[in-house]
Amino acid sequence: MNTPTHDDPPLAGLKVLDFTRVLAGPFCTAMFADAGAQVLKVEPFDGDDYRHMGFQVQGRSTNFAFVNRGKHSLRMNLKSPSAARIIDRLARWADVVVENFKPGVADRLGIGYERLSALNPGLIYCSISGFGQQGTWADRPAYDTIIQALSGLMAANGHPDGPPTVVGESLADVSAGMFGAWGIMAALWQRSQTGRGRHLDIAMYDCLVSMMPTLVSRVVAGGAECVRVGNRHLNSAPFGAFRAVDGMYVLAVANQKLFQQLADAMGQPALGRDARFASNALRKKNEAALAETIERWSGAMTVEQAVAALQAHDVPAAPVLDVRQSVATPYATERGLVRTHELDGGGTACHVEQPVRFGNLPRRGTAPAPELGIHTQAILRELGFAEQDILVFRNEGLI
Numbered sequence: 001m002n003t004p005t006h007d008d009p010p011l012a013g014l015k016v017l018d019f020t021r022v023l024a025g026p027f028c029t030a031m032f033a034d035a036g037a038q039v040l041k042v043e044p045f046d047g048d049d050y051r052h053m054g055f056q057v058q059g060r061s062t063n064f065a066f067v068n069r070g071k072h073s074l075r076m077n078l079k080s081p082s083a084a085r086i087i088d089r090l091a092r093w094a095d096v097v098v099e100n101f102k103p104g105v106a107d108r109l110g111i112g113y114e115r116l117s118a119l120n121p122g123l124i125y126c127s128i129s130g131f132g133q134q135g136t137w138a139d140r141p142a143y144d145t146i147i148q149a150l151s152g153l154m155a156a157n158g159h160p161d162g163p164p165t166v167v168g169e170s171l172a173d174v175s176a177g178m179f180g181a182w183g184i185m186a187a188l189w190q191r192s193q194t195g196r197g198r199h200l201d202i203a204m205y206d207c208l209v210s211m212m213p214t215l216v217s218r219v220v221a222g223g224a225e226c227v228r229v230g231n232r233h234l235n236s237a238p239f240g241a242f243r244a245v246d247g248m249y250v251l252a253v254a255n256q257k258l259f260q261q262l263a264d265a266m267g268q269p270a271l272g273r274d275a276r277f278a279s280n281a282l283r284k285k286n287e288a289a290l291a292e293t294i295e296r297w298s299g300a301m302t303v304e305q306a307v308a309a310l311q312a313h314d315v316p317a318a319p320v321l322d323v324r325q326s327v328a329t330p331y332a333t334e335r336g337l338v339r340t341h342e343l344d345g346g347g348t349a350c351h352v353e354q355p356v357r358f359g360n361l362p363r364r365g366t367a368p369a370p371e372l373g374i375h376t377q378a379i380l381r382e383l384g385f386a387e388q389d390i391l392v393f394r395n396e397g398l399i
Contacts, residue, residue, distance in 0.1 A: 009036025010358050014188075016040065017094035018071065019111060021048040023144075023170055024128050024204060025100035026067040027177030028184075031354040032096070033070030034366050040090070040379060041071040044078065047372040058347035065341075065349035068369035074380075075373025078109045080398040089383040091116040091123065096184055100128040103138050113199045123197040124187045126180050132203040142204055147172035151208045152226060156215050159230035175207040232291075237283040238262070241320060243295050244303040248320040251294075251310055258315060259283070265313035266297045341368040373399075 004012040014037040018029040026041075026048070033039045041048075054063030076086060087110060091097070097116060099106050106112040106127070113125045127133055130142020140146075148154040148166050158165035183200045191197055209216065214234055218224045227234075231241035231248075238259075241248045253259050256279070260272035271277065271293065276286045283290055298306040303319045310317035321329070327338045340350045353366055376399050380390050393399045 007361070009361065011035040011037040014038070014096065015094050016096045016098065017090050018042065019097065019099040019101070019106070020128070021100065022050045022053070023063070023067060023173040024176040025098055025180070026050065026064075027174055028126070028128065028180035029071065029098050030067050030069055030351075030366075031177070031181045032184075034354040035358075037096075039071040040074055040094075040375075041068065041370070042074050042076060042078070042090075043372060045075060047075070051372065057349070058343060058345055060343060060347065060349065062349060065369045066351045069351045069353075070366035071370055072375040072379060073370040073373055074376050074399075076376070076393075076399045077397060078111065080396065082393065082396055082398045084110055086380070086383070086385075086393070086398070087111055087116075088119055089385075091119040093383060094120065094123060095188070096124045096126065098126045098128070098180065098184070102141070103127070103129055103133045117197055117199070121197060122191055122195060124184055124191060124200070125197065126184050126200040126202060128176050128180050128202045128204070130204050132206070133201045137205075142172075144170040144172045144204075147204045147208055151205060151212070152215060152219075153208060153212060156212075156226050156228060158228045160228050162228070162230075164228070171211070172204045172208045175211050176202055176204040179207045179210070232287065235284070236280055237287045238290055238294055242291065242298055242306075244298045244301050244306045247303045249298070249303045249307050249310075250318055250320060252316040253283075255280070261313045262294075262310070262315050265310050265315055266294070268293075268297070336363055339365065343368075 011032055014032065016029055016032050016037050016039045018025070018039050018041040020026050020029060020041075021043075029039050029041070046052075048064060048068070050064040050067070051061050054061045056062070076083065078087075097111075097113075099111065101109075107114070113127070117123050117125060129138070130147060131137035131140055145154075145166055148171070149164075151172070153171070154164045154166055156164075157167055180200070180202045183202060187198045187200060215226065218234060219226055229240075231250075233239035236252075236254050238251060238253050241250045251262065253262050256272075259277065260269070263269050263272035275282075277283045277290060301309070307317045307319055326332065332338065338350055338352055340348050343349055349368055351366065351369075353363060377390055380393070380399070385393075390399070
């Protein structure tokens with residue numbers, strides 16, 4: 001490949017070998033595909049489990065399509081005695097390997113760090129798991145709900161008089177994928193200075209806890225209890241969701257100046273001088289009375305009217321949108337946030353590219369997720385295997 005230029009995608013020329021499945025690992029490697037890396041996804045004969053999970057459109061998983069965009073699919077049996085012939089060449093080809101098997105499985109399959117790094121000492125090898133590669137919980141199965149429950153996030157989410165509630169997205173998986181990508185880029189920089197690769201140990205549990213600065217600092221450093229606050233904020237008031245006649249809106253008041261602006265927007269300027277609400281601490285103490293006052297004002301208005309009144313006085317406010325409304329906003333359209341693809345045989349797939357904008361570089365329009373094994377022969381040819389080799393692999397049941 002020619003030397004990348006400033007006009008190329010930032011990761012043009014980077015080669016990523018992807019042994020991942022389901023969500024955390026594929027989310028990580030999809031970010032590399034978005035940024036121009038060549039991502040080669042190795043799948044078993046039945047394919048990544050995610051091809052058969054989640055919401056289906058025309059027999060295809062929308063979940064799989066979202067997180068496997070822009071990749072190439074090599075379909076092979078890693079348990080075959082002949083698999084090492086292909087794996088060895090892939091290890092020398094790659095800059096980065098990402099896997100999210102249960103600890104120990106990659107070694108048993110012959111694709112673990114020790115073996116592959118011996119073939120390619122500069123290899124950045126990223127292992128994503130629920131609870132790390134060693135330790136007390138390393139052998140535990142990990143699903144997003146399990147991690148949310150153990151991390152404290154679930155206990156902190158929900159209404160005070162209700163049960164703990166999971167967040168309605170797989171945040172543990174997604175955070176592990178994001179931190180995996182961050183860790184790989186940090187390791188690539190170090191390799192550029194030292195020439196040596198590294199093994200990265202990414203635990204979903206660690207990643208989710210690290211994304212809870214408000215909760216963890218409040219409990220550990222502040223000695224406070226972990227409490228559920230529903231649609232309110234742990235530390236500030238008024239800050240959260242309120243009712244209008246036709247739905248919900250949010251407002252965010254974090255200082256005295258904004259509180260006076262809120263009072264003016266409500267047509268009640270004296271509220272800003274009310275002794276009960278003279279500081280954030282007092283507003284938090286008297287939050288129920290304050291919320292009742294706000295909703296008495298907005299309860300006779302539509303969401304659109306309430307938000308317009310607040311924004312006219314520079315109070316941060318917004319309607320509570322559902323996902324369909326959110327992706328149809330002028331902002332989402334202008335930014336080209338959601339990309340859709342028409343599928344062969346009918347139906348639509350979509351994805352959201354990684355969100356970072358690299359100066360004036362245009363968005364790549366990452367290709368759709370690949371059909372299972374569609375690139376197998378082309379990849380083997382790129383690795384230098386002859387047609388006779390490929391035929392033997394097929395007859396052996398390796399590909």
